[in-house]
Amino acid sequence: MSKKPPADGKTQPATGMRRGLTSYGDQGFSLFLRKAFIKGAGYTDDALARPVIGIVNTGSAYNPCHGNMPQLIEAVKRGIMLAGGLPMDFPTISVHESFAAPTSMYLRNLMSMDTEEMIRAQPMDAVVLIGGCDKTVPAQLMGAASANIPAIQLITGSMLTGSHRSERVGACTDCRRYWARYRAEDIDDEEIADVNNQLVASVGTCSVMGTASTMACIAEAIGMTVAGGASPPAVTADRIRVAEETGTRAVQLAHSGLTIDKILTEKAFDNALRVLLAIGGSTNAIVHLAAIAGRVGLEIDLAKLDRMGRETPVLLDLKPTGSHYMEDLHKAGGVATLLRELKPLLHLDAMTVNGITLGEQLAAQGPGFAQDVVRSVDKPIYPQGGLAVLRGNLAPGGAIIKQSAADPTLMEHEGRAVVFDNLQDLAERIDDESLDVNADDMLVLKNIGPLGAPGMPEAGYIPIPRKLARQGVKDMVRISDGRMSGTAFGSIVLHVTPEAAIGGPLAYVRTGDRIRLSVSRREISLLVSEQELARRAQEHPIIRPAAGRGYRKLFLENVTQADKGVDFEFLRAENLQRKDT
Structure with missing residues (x-):
């Protein structure tokens, strides 16, 4: 026999169907109405009484x-x-x-x-x-x-993993590896189409x-x-x-x-x-x-x-x-x-x-068993953690490099900056045969941070210029205020903070500047004087991105930098908001 709702409308313990009652000004009626509607889907009082x-x-x-x-x-x-x-x-x-x-x-x-x-x-x-x-x-x-x-x-x-011409493949590291080969003209249209069918063998991540x-x-x-x-x-x-x-x-x-x-x-x-x-x-x-x-x-x-x-x-x-x-x-x-x-x-x-x-x-979970996927501490894949935090005048708030997936020979490197102002500039010039670039240079991409793109896209995996890829160049130092897919690899400096779009030092890097990367010293430095950077900042003041309406407006007005999670400031815990002010 079903139970009648309480006639006096007294507040019930806030569990189950009584949690968060809709505001009708009468708690008893709110519960009564809620149960009436859900019973229309065939639920019984016994079901509705459960957690x-x-x-x-x-x-x-x-x-x-x-x-x-x-x-x-x-x-x-x-x-x-x-x-x-x-x-x-x-x-x-x-x-x-x-x-x-x-x-x-x-x-x-x-x-x-x-x-x-x-x-x-x-x-x-x-x-x-x-x-x-x-x-x-x-x-x-x-x-x-x-x-x-x-x-x-x-x-x-x-x-699940797939198979391409007897080679085991899976998304998406192999996606990038094969696409790099295609850009370098090492494989043809037919093979890139074939591998495209095999990289993702089932649903799943x-x-x-x-x-x-x-x-x-x-x-x-x-x-x-x-x-x-x-x-x-x-x-x-x-x-x-x-x-x-x-x-x-x-x-x-x-x-x-x-x-x-x-x-x-x-x-x-x-x-x-x-x-x-x-x-x-x-x-x-x-x-x-x-x-x-x-x-x-x-x-x-x-x-x-x-x-x-x-x-x-x-x-x-x-x-x-x-x-x-x-x-x-x-x-x-x-x-x-x-x-x-x-x-x-x-x-x-x-x-x-x-x-x-x-x-x-x-x-x-027990003691485990012999296997070869997880190494012991005394026989690691890489002697330090996969990630390193870099700092310097180019990234006062920090930057990240995935050192375990990078070319060891580039972890201590000084080179000339080849700068791209934004994603459109990158798309238009990266494969231009007249691009002035050498393998020892450092590719720098601005304005792909939280506000710059907006949304901090995974564009930090800057492609090797096609003319260098054809010569066999597999890796270069690449620097940006954006992100990179975890499936990617290379000597890539990411999350440069503050980002270029709000006037971080990255905004004032020019082609021809020298940059020093030292992972052992956790350093990423622009070899340009403070006075020169200040002069550049005066010559080219930053206009913060803005939007007139909708979610884009909300995003641009409230998003934090990478070191704070690219979350909205008003969504962070109140004690953290007070601490930041």
């Missing part, structure tokens, strides 16, 4: 990385119902790296706002965040951190250590997934089982009240940085971690990251730093295999969404 678990659905025809979304949602719902909860999936923005213009980073903050507000607006005792493609996991963690209810991340999983794989590993290391949640490929039974387990765990989170702020602590972020360094992960992850940390009142200290990097070797043999793919990491035992090697450097007392500490979780 409500929201499921963020980011499926989209434009997002093949999330192509397994229907299967994942079904499995999550099964896990929730097995544990006695009520699953409620709802849509949010879905952002795919290759389909978002001008860049997916431009839309990350919008997706985080969508995620946060939908969590706040709808009744749920816990939420399952399903994401995979580069910016979706950061956006979801940012939004959930601001909403601060019990939350758990489910990764969509990586794609990139199979190398790009940003998606990096954020998957970090999500597990930071304590936001079930044990083993990072590595199963998208189309495997293991991934579906992880989804079911995630649903079950979400109900347990709802009962325990373990909110996300208890997971995303300073110790958890330290663990995330250790893992980022040890996997040779994407430079993008630094920006994303800074944004997520900012939502819970913490900051990512680049100096601390660099200190960690000097004592944290790269252990994961995955492209682009190594030779394997994500499915190989899964077969090797997943992220747990890496964490065991890093145990002396980790905060094992950090809490996880599984209700136990990271150390307890590792112990429960």
Whole structure:
């Protein structure tokens, strides 16, 4: 027999369908009306009395990385119902790296706002965040951190690898490698078309250590997934089982009240940085971690990251730093295999969404087994962390280089700057046969930072000028205020802060200037006097980009620099906003 709604309209405990009642001026009527409408979908009072678990659905025809979304949602719902909860999936923005213009980073903050507000607006005792493609996991963690209810991340999983003429290939390091060969006229139109059919063998995220794989590993290391949640490929039974387990765990989170702020602590972020360094992960992850940390009142200290990097070797043999793919990491035992090697450097007392500490979780996962994907500390892929933080008069606020994926001979280099003012200038001149450029020069690209493009696109992977590529040049020092895909490789200095568009020193670099890069000294310096730079600044004052309406206006007026996560200032935790003023 169904229960009648309370006649006196007294406030009920804020759980389940009683959470966040719509404002009608009568709480009893608000609940009555809500239940009336949801019963129109066939729900019973018994179902509506259970803990409500929201499921963020980011499926989209434009997002093949999330192509397994229907299967994942079904499995999550099964896990929730097995544990006695009520699953409620709802849509949010879905952002795919290759389909978002001008860049997916431009839309990350919008997706985080969508995620946060939908969590706040709808009744749920816990939420399952399903994401995979580069910016979706950061956006979801940012939004959930601001909403601060019990939350758990489910990764969509990586794609399978393909085969091109008997060579194993996978997106997207091999995409870039083959495209570079095509630009150098080493392969023809027919072969580039053939490889295009083989690079992405199934739905799922990139199979190398790009940003998606990096954020998957970090999500597990930071304590936001079930044990083993990072590595199963998208189309495997293991991934579906992880989804079911995630649903079950979400109900347990709802009962325990373990909110996300208890997971995303300073110790958890330290663990995330250790893992980022040890996997040779994407430079993008630094920006994303800074944004997520900012939502819970913490900051990512680049100096601390660099200190960690000097004592944290790269252990994961995955492209682009190594030779394997994500499915190989899964077969090797997943992220747990890496964490065991890093145990002396980790905060094992950090809490996880599984209700136990990271150390307890590792112990429960067993001792591991022999494999060749994760190296031991005494036999690393690279002796230091994959990333290094550079500073100097060209980047007073810092810059990043992925040293593990660069040419060692270019890590100590001084050269002549060949400057491109923006993306259009780059497109028009990079392959011009008359371009005055040599292999020892440094390619500099301005105005691709947070405001400059806008959205800080992944254009920092400046192509080798075609005439040099034909000569066999594989790498050059490249410098910009933009980003680079984690799937890319090369001697590339990124995230130069402050960016050119707000008058950072990069804005005043001219072709012919000398630049010195010293990774050992963590230096990136423009060999031009302060007086000359000041004179150039007076001659060419910076006009900050602006827009008249819409999201572009919101973005340009509120976005922060790379060191603060390229988040909107008003979305950062209030204590951080006060600290910055």
